[in-house]
Amino acid sequence: MSYTPLPRDSKNPIRGRVIDENSSASVTREGIVDYALEDVLPDSEEAWYLKPQLRRLNFFSLFALLSSASSGFDGSMLNGLQSIPSWSLYFDGLSGWRLGILTCSSALGGICGSLPGHYLADTYGRRVPTALGALIVILGTLIQASSRTYEAFFCGRFIMGAGAVLTSIVSPLYISELAYPTHRTILTSIYSNTWYVGSVLAALITLFCYQTGESSNWSWRGPSLLQCFFPILQLSLYRFVPESPRYLISKGRSQEARDILVKFHAEGDLNSILVEFEMAQITIAIENESSASNTSWLEFFATRANKHRLFVISFLACMQQLSGNALISYYLVLILGSIGYTSAVEQLWINVSLNVYNLGVCAFVLYCVHRFRRRIMFLTCTTGMFFVFVTWTVLSAKFQQGNYESTLLSKAILTMVFLFFMCYDLGLNGLPYLYYTEVLPFFLRSKGLQIVQCWQQVISVFNGLINPVAMDALHWRYYIVYCCIIGVEIVVVYLFFPETRGFTLEQAADVFGDGVRRGGAGGDVDNAIGDGV
Structure with a gap:
């Protein structure tokens, strides 16, 4: 199951995080997955029905x-x-x-x-x-x-x-x-x-x-x-x-999953930090569960x-x-x-x-x-x-x-x-x-x-x-x-x-206390919706 992290640069700002424009470091899979969803959502006031x-x-x-x-x-x-x-x-x-x-x-x-x-x-x-x-x-x-x-x-x-x-x-x-x-x-x-x-x-x-x-x-x-x-x-x-991107990743078809997420979740933005967050979160969750x-x-x-x-x-x-x-x-x-x-x-x-x-x-x-x-x-x-x-x-x-x-x-x-x-x-x-x-x-x-x-x-x-x-x-x-x-x-x-309530799909399993890796710091996903879905 392949995963290629996205280079961390000024084109991929994570909301609320300071990023060094001259840094050549990568946003690693393990690093990006520890952000909260609201940190990686596009900073746009445009309603979904306009996309x-x-x-x-x-x-x-x-x-x-x-x-x-x-x-x-x-x-x-x-x-x-x-x-x-x-x-x-x-x-x-x-x-x-x-x-x-x-x-x-x-x-x-x-x-x-x-x-x-x-x-x-x-x-x-x-x-x-x-x-x-x-x-x-x-x-x-x-x-x-x-x-x-x-x-x-x-x-x-x-x-x-x-x-x-x-x-x-x-x-x-x-x-x-x-x-x-x-x-x-x-x-x-x-x-x-x-x-x-x-x-x-x-x-x-x-x-x-x-x-x-x-x-x-x-x-x-x-x-x-x-x-x-x-x-x-x-x-x-x-x-x-x-x-389903999750199904595709589980079958080793990560590029197909990425293409779907880029097209529909990021409006074609190949540098979308949201897509990287989702890919990392899904991949880690499936890898952690693959033996089971x-x-x-x-x-x-x-x-x-x-x-x-x-x-x-x-x-x-x-x-x-x-x-x-x-x-x-x-x-x-x-x-x-x-x-x-x-x-x-x-x-x-x-x-x-x-x-x-x-x-x-x-x-x-x-x-x-x-x-x-x-x-x-x-x-x-x-x-x-x-x-x-x-x-x-x-x-x-x-x-x-x-x-x-x-x-x-x-x-x-x-x-x-x-x-x-x-x-x-x-x-x-x-x-x-x-x-x-x-x-x-x-x-x-x-x-x-x-x-x-x-x-x-x-x-x-x-x-x-x-x-x-x-x-x-x-x-x-x-x-x-x-x-x-x-x-x-x-x-x-x-x-x-x-x-x-308040977790992404991959995070919610943690509420049973079985040590499943939480893909992020949590954050109230429901409140991130606001009033305009």
Whole structure:
């Protein structure tokens, strides 16, 4: 793995450092890496959107962001289909176990799709697996939209789930490893937030298809077919987007990585000190980890710090799926029916409103993510969900005691649904994927994201099979289970989740105290963003 340091001269000033113009000394790799990020950032007041290559770089992040939007389309569409009578009738009635199996079919496929995820990411980079996943999603979507039997619909969703999870493993890596340093926090947070871009589009399309062809099979085939939209956009971007510099350096292709960083991070400035800083930091991090990178998955159990990492990412993955959100995301129709909203059009409009609302909340969270510490956001999120769910449970009990006749209680419960997602979005939508990439060093990053996806798909299978049956049997009493789960989450976050705000991607691993070399003096990277990303 080659590295050629840049000569230190007056053309390469490091902000706040005195450089001797007559000195022939070099800015050594070990020397430059000990600067803080704010010392090597270009001293320019020009906004990023006025820089052509930086505009292109941020536009290319769509290649990865569309993976999340595609997943959001699926979740919202399936929710909407449950409100369309012709969909259930076509497959001879869908409820209980039959509905649950169909709902978790994509998660079952996702488990299979997650297995080769880290191998493909580490062997072929970030672009190829993302494009492959998009192709698989398109294949599954076509089978789903044209299905004539329950089994065919199941197979289509199974295949689609495998492709969706493969892209979900690789896409966050791509964003975090390619983004401009001060944009990484925002762009990685946007990844999960684009889930609601897909969900809003799906909700609107499902409503439109139902209203224009209520009794036609195209009321559900139409939304199913249009699920191809986001993966097709991904494939159209494939040949234009650059590869991850970190992946290229790990494969000994340092010059290619430098060229990408010079082009997109330095606007073509071959003497950019920022590029030298990034090259040095990435190279040292990968060299320090290279011996460990050749080991097995047992590396997660090799040190106390890695065990801590494994616990944190596994628990956070479960939090994302097991906090009650999946109950609403995939079975909103059951909840609405239990509180008196039984009209298909009414349910579809509520689905649209909820997704638009979530998209707005996520936009607000983007404003918060680089202004507040990660732990504060996680704790605020879980504490808020706990109090909302407890209130929701109490209101549901009173609604049942009143023979489901109180319109006021019905509206109050619906309000709790919206308040719950406000709390959930604060800490468990956009923030986790930022956190995953921060707590995992390079050689564990793709493996860690694969573990995350495996956990999420396993929990999704549980949600798909158990939630509809439990809702039918226990009604509001089932909410008590989620109150207890969220209560445990608050305790675990407080005791075991370290703070990672204020570090570059290579520095953040040091918060686990395992002696990983910190590539620099630290510095508050988030504050370096300012207010203008």
